[in-house]
Each structure stands twice: as C-alpha cells, then as structure tokens.
Amino acid sequence: MSGPALTLVSEAMTAAIGSEVSRRVSFPISPSDIRKWAIAVYYPRHPPARYWDAEYVERELGGRWVAPQEFNPFAWMTANPSGFPEVDRLDPDLLEKTLGIPGPGLRYQLNGGLDVEYHGDLVAGDVITAVRVLESYAERSGRLGQMLFTTNRETWTNQRGETVQVRRQTGIRY
Amino acid sequence: MSATPPEVGQELPVLTWTPGFDVWNRFAAVNDEFVPIHMDDEAGREAGYPAAFGMGYLQWSWAHNVLREFVGEEGRIDRVQGSFRAPSLKGVEVSAGGRVTSVSQDDTGRVVCELEIWTRAADGVPLLPGSATVSFPARH
Numbered sequence A: 001m002s003g004p005a006l007t008l009v010s011e012a013m014t015a016a017i018g019s020e021v022s023r024r025v026s027f028p029i030s031p032s033d034i035r036k037w038a039i040a041v042y043y044p045r046h047p048p049a050r051y052w053d054a055e056y057v058e059r060e061l062g063g064r065w066v067a068p069q070e071f072n073p074f075a076w077m078t079a080n081p082s083g084f085p086e087v088d089r090l091d092p093d094l095l096e097k098t099l100g101i102p103g104p105g106l107r108y109q110l111n112g113g114l115d116v117e118y119h120g121d122l123v124a125g126d127v128i129t130a131v132r133v134l135e136s137y138a139e140r141s142g143r144l145g146q147m148l149f150t151t152n153r154e155t156w157t158n159q160r161g162e163t164v165q166v167r168r169q170t171g172i173r174y
Numbered sequence B: 001m002s003a004t005p006p007e008v009g010q011e012l013p014v015l016t017w018t019p020g021f022d023v024w025n026r027f028a029a030v031n032d033e034f035v036p037i038h039m040d041d042e043a044g045r046e047a048g049y050p051a052a053f054g055m056g057y058l059q060w061s062w063a064h065n066v067l068r069e070f071v072g073e074e075g076r077i078d079r080v081q082g083s084f085r086a087p088s089l090k091g092v093e094v095s096a097g098g099r100v101t102s103v104s105q106d107d108t109g110r111v112v113c114e115l116e117i118w119t120r121a122a123d124g125v126p127l128l129p130g131s132a133t134v135s136f137p138a139r140h
Helices: A011-015 A031-042 A054-061 A094-099 B021-031 B041-046 B056-071
Strands: A020-025 A109-118 A129-142 A145-157 A163-173 B015-017 B076-083 B094-105 B111-121 B130-136
Touching (some): A109 B056, B015 B056, B056 B094, B056 B130, B076 B111
Antiparallel strands (some): A109 A163, A145 A163, B015 B094, B076 B130, B094 B111
C-alpha cells in the first residue's frame, strides 16, 4: 500500500486561506509617476500625449491625469507601511511568513498570471489602498517539478472609498 | 473606437517589441522590479531558463497598450486576464495583439466586446495568452 501523497500545502497553509495578507496605502499618484511609467511601457515608441504632455492634459482632459490601467502606485515605497520594512521581497516563503506560519520552502517563484477588473481610473492625486487576501493554493507537476500555485485577491480603493480595481494574481513556486 | 462598430473576428493591430536590457531596465525602474532572473543570465539559468528573461508584468503592460489603442479615447478597458506561459528572451521579438470574439450591448446600451488577447514570441510560442472585456459608449 502506498503512503500519503506528498503535498506542499500544510494544514496551517490551508487554514490560512481567506486571511488578510497585507494592507498597503500609496503616496498620492503624481503626473511624474504616470509620465515615467508610460515612457517605460511604450518604449521604444512614444506614449500617447495624455500620459506625458501637460498642455494636452490641461487642454483636452481638464487637467485630469489618468494613469495607464496597469500602473503600479505602490512601486518603490508606500505611505503605509512607511519607510523601509525589513522584508525580503524575493523570499519565496514571504507570504506564509507574513501570515506567521512556515512556508513550503521552495526555491524559485514566478508570476503565473493576472485577472484584473477595472472599476475606476487611477488619477493623479489619488491615494490607493490595497487589501490582499489569500484565496487559494493548488499543486501541479510540471517541467520544473512539483509546483505550487498561490492565488491572492487584492482590492484597490481610492481615498473616496471607491473600488477602482479587483486583482487576482497567481504566483508559481517550485 | 472608430466610426465602424467592432465586429466579431476583427483583429486588433499588432504591436511588436524586441526585448533586452534596454527595455527591461526601464520597466524595472518604474516598477521597482530588480530581480536577478530579469537582470542576470546565470540567475535565469539557475532558475531553469536559458538566460535572463523579461518581466511578466511588462508583457501585461504591452497587452494593455494594444487594448488602449483599440478602445481609444472613448472606450474603457473593463477586465483583462492572462497567464504567463513562457519567458520573453533577449533579442526575440515579441508581438502583442488580439481578436474580437463577441459584441453585445449591456442594459445601459454600452457596446461590450470580449476579446482574445495574446503576446507571443517570434517563433509563435505564446507568452501571455488571455482575454479582455472592453466597452464603448452607447451609439445613438
């Protein structure tokens, strides 16, 4: 008789499903942030004027700078948590450590995919709050060995409490 | 949206990039994504890949570039979904495009389009297959 199948998902990890993983608050989005993001993602082309031309934004958009939909307002530093938190963002066990449980101890991690609902714009001056919840674990055997798929659901709201995005991100660890 | 309403089967204009460190460094700088597998060939090989490779989220941005061109000033991107299937390698051209798979109207009269979207390498290997929902104001 064979023994129990090995699993990467401990009982503690299963019990943590549904837990809040993190809560972040951005600094106010600035036109400069929008400009740089657009230049980078359109490179080597020039981005549309609405992302970099202040005169165009003033004349055509009433001064309303709207970021590209996939813009990341949390890059580099957040307003909350503030400063330089001592976390190793490259640690594959970071999620479980944040939840206070042992992780699966896998060595590598990749971005597996995204599913984002856009409910509102990211506008210069907005302060975005992101609340992340652990949604699921799944395992699969693949070319890279036994792989763990982890899905988090993150809801972004602006300073008016309006939901602007609901994001599901799947990470792959192996 | 152009004067002509979108049609099922309509192909979106394809955009192309030739990725390398010039592209990746710019994206790393705005997304604070300085990760060894995206910066160092040896780190990429240690992770099981031929060399350093590009960020998945950059592929995501490129797919959004295609959608933004399609929706124009009046349309709206409502939802985008994609899976990162293969690495984007240095010097291997990436193309991004899409195709309208359905057109309908919602209760408010907005024109809603479902699309298949993709980025793929020059040899046809899918990098980011996915789907999107976009919408346009009601036409009167």
